[in-house]
Amino acid sequence: MVLRPPSGGEFRFDPGALWLDLLVSGGPGELAGFETLHTPADLAAWTKLSRLRLDPARVHVTAAELAAAVRLRDRLWELAWALIRGGPVGPELAAVVDEAAAGPPPAPRLRVTGHGFRREWTLPVTGTQLLSAVARDVIDVLTGPYADRLRECGGVRCGLVFLDTSRPGSRRWCSMERCGNRSKVRALRERRAPDAG
Template sequence: MKHSFVCGNPALDFAATVRSRLGTPLEMFSSPESLDAWFRESGIIDGDTQFQPADLEQAIVIREAIYSLVHTKIAGDDYDGDALSIVNDAARTPPAVPQLTPDGRVTEATPIEALSTVARHAIEVLSGPDVPLLKECANHECTRVYIDRSRGARREWCAMDPCGNKMKAAAYRARKREEKLVPAAGK
């Protein structure tokens, strides 16, 4: 599996497909095939959507609109009108629809249907009961937003691997450096 799904909602995971937005951004959608793989790995579809370069461009526009809306919601600010229009327009088209076959359930979709499904997930998370649970990862290099369903809502990182482990290791190194300085200062 090339992509990670730790945010608790497909739209949040979709928005997180640019890693380290504050540092050196890493684009996970480098080709139509990588976008197709994301949709399969997310479980939104089972087959190939046959994304084309124009579909990839549209997916990135929708992703950035979702990212903007999520961060605006967390900040308590007013939504950007353009981002709202992009997500709402995408959600207006038919979504991916599961079908029952003799072999079980299959969800195939056109690129537009797959993107509509993600836009609908964004609308659900941004207007539903999980809004108070939205948090940004405490790793300053990570810009993922996740749904914190932990006991007491005390989760700090999008995931232990890599963010939690990285932050805990940095805190440990800082404590060890401090311990070295304290005895030297007491002499």
């Protein structure tokens, strides 16, 4: 994903999972300032940016489905924070995920390419199918090999959340070109500060 923060500029960010793609669209509390899901068309547009890579014109979202998506996303933030910070995960959070996952997800399609195969999705897709795909991804991630690799960016006042799928499991930044570089510059300044006197 290419993110354009309110402070300006842009950078590439790979959250590592579909459900974490959704978290980039905004959230509760202080994250409300980053809200991007204002209309059903906004949720349809998000699908093109997400790892689903859908054609927004073929994604049909109702106002009720948009409201359900925002509610699910905000609860997924609670889940992510609990997992990252070692807090308790209540059964009500699992119930929210289970409810969304119970619906039918988008149906995959096999496409033959010149070099093999590619997965695509049967269109059109509804908002309910999107929520099912997101919720099923939560279940896959939290019961899979990277279940303990949910991370919050180590950048000052960043807060982006990602799944660390690196081989050593040592990813620290949302993006090296943003928070990684800022941290290196800050560390260099701190090392040089005593020499300046």
